[in-house]
Amino acid sequence: MNTIDTIKEQISNNDILIYMKGSPNAPQCGFSARSVECLMKCGQRFAYVDILANPEIRAELPKYANWPTFPQLWVKGELVGGCDIITEMFESGELETLIKDAAPSAE
Numbered sequence: 578m579n580t581i582d583t584i585k586e587q588i589s590n591n592d593i594l595i596y597m598k599g600s601p602n603a604p605q606c607g608f609s610a611r612s613v614e615c616l617m618k619c620g621q622r623f624a625y626v627d628i629l630a631n632p633e634i635r636a637e638l639p640k641y642a643n644w645p646t647f648p649q650l651w652v653k654g655e656l657v658g659g660c661d662i663i664t665e666m667f668e669s670g671e672l673e674t675l676i677k678d679a680a681p682s683a684e
């Protein structure tokens with residue numbers, strides 16, 4: 578499968594998905610660490626892709642998403658944003674609402 582198809586499949590198969598550097602338990606960058614901490618506090622399971630272990634995705638996703646950096650949070654097939662947006666939405670309470678609505682238990 579080519580990289581763009583892999584990305585499309587990941588995004589459509591995972592309602593809450595973060596592309597990040599490292600893993601939720603071992604983030605490899607402060608932006609990813611802060612973002613994943615906000616997500617974890619929302620209390621729902623989420624999927625992740627470590628872009629450091631997947632260089633093709635690191636290269637192709639910014640073009641596909643039209644978003645230049647990581648992390649990238651995707652919810653229900655749509656790009657929510659990066660660390661700044663995730664942090665702001667967490668602080669306002671919007672992130673928790675979005676994540677709870679997207680989680681399987683809320684369907």
Ligand SMILES: N[C@@H](CCC(=O)N[C@@H](CS)C(=O)NCC(=O)O)C(=O)O
Pocket residue numbers: 598606608635645646647648658659660661662
């Ligand atoms: N302001 C950005 C910060 C993220 C950022 O600057 N990420 C950089 C450094 S980790 C990045 O992804 N660079 C491209 C790359 O490393 O592939 C946000 O809100 O997410």
Ligand code: FES
Pocket residue numbers: 598605606607608
């Ligand atoms: S890896 Fe250096 S800022 Fe993210």
